[in-house]
Amino acid sequence: MSKDIHYHFSTIAPKYTDLRTADIQPILFIKKELQQYKKIEAADIGCGTGRYDLKAFQHFGKKLYLRCVDCNEEMLNQLSGVLYRRKIKNFRVINSYAEKLPFKDASLDCIFAFNAIHHFKLLEFLREGSRVLREDGWMFLYTRLRSQNRRNIWGRYFPLFTQKETRLYELR
Numbered sequence: 292m293s294k295d296i297h298y299h300f301s302t303i304a305p306k307y308t309d310l311r312t313a314d315i316q317p318i319l320f321i322k323k324e325l326q327q328y329k330k331i332e333a334a335d336i337g338c339g340t341g342r343y344d345l346k347a348f349q350h351f352g353k354k355l356y357l358r359c360v361d362c363n364e365e366m367l368n369q370l371s372g373v374l375y376r377r378k379i380k381n382f383r384v385i386n387s388y389a390e391k392l393p394f395k396d397a398s399l400d401c402i403f404a405f406n407a408i409h410h411f412k413l414l415e416f417l418r419e420g421s422r423v424l425r426e427d428g429w430m431f432l433y434t435r436l437r438s439q440n441r442r443n444i445w446g447r448y449f450p451l452f453t454q455k456e457t458r459l460y461e462l463r
Contacts, residue, residue, distance in 0.1 A: 317405065317433040318346045324429060325351075325401065332400045334358040334423070336389045336416070337407025341370035347403070348379050357382045358399075360392065390415035394423040401429040408434050 325331055331354055335344050338359040347355060359382055361367050367384040374382055387393050389404070389411040402420050404411075420430050 314433075315346060317431065318343065318350050321347070321401070321403070321429075321431050322350050324431075328400060329354060331355045332398065333403065334360055334385075334392070334394065334399055334401075335403045335405070336360045336392070336420075337404050337410055338370060339363075339366045339407070341373050343403065343405040344370065344382070345373060345377070345379075348374070348377075348382075353381060355381065358385055358394070359383065360385045360387050360389070362386065362388045390419055392419045392423050396422055397425045397428075399423050399428060400425060401431060403431045403433075405433045408432055 331351060333347075333355060335341075335347070335357060338344055338361050341359060344357060344359055347357065359367065359370055361370075361384075364386050367386060371384055374380075385393060389407075402424060404416075408416065417430075424430060
């Protein structure tokens with residue numbers, strides 16, 4: 292992540308949760324796919340201020356133990372406050388990059404990344420994710436695609452956004 296982007300996220304961290312929403316559909320999909328698990332060892336990579344983590348805990352409860360990973364300490368500080376205020380304790384914050392995860396091989400049931408993969412070096416992240424997932428582990432990636440940019444609020448109201456935001460992926 293560039294220094295400019297890192298500084299940007301550090302600056303907006305206190306207001307980030309208020310500015311962004313979390314779509315419930317990916318959480319419901321993940322819940323359905325993992326319903327057979329009695330306990331879930333997971334990591335949210337690029338978790339930011341934890342808006343999706345809060346939704347995950349609301350739907351998974353105490354069966355989820357979550358490692359909240361982000362390279363921005365201010366975002367992690369906001370996440371900790373949000374979860375602690377709601378009496379959620381089965382998580383750990385980890386200041387790390389997506390491409391070098393501090394987990395043992397085959398140690399996680401699943402990995403989440405919500406609207407974050409455009410910040411990662413994708414192939415390195417996928418390699419690391421594969422390393423830390425158990426043999427039957429799951430990797431859930433939720434993101435908007437480059438072709439969707441014109442339809443979202445940023446593309447509709449900030450016309451130059453679609454030309455500036457070039458890090459998004461397409462399915463191919």
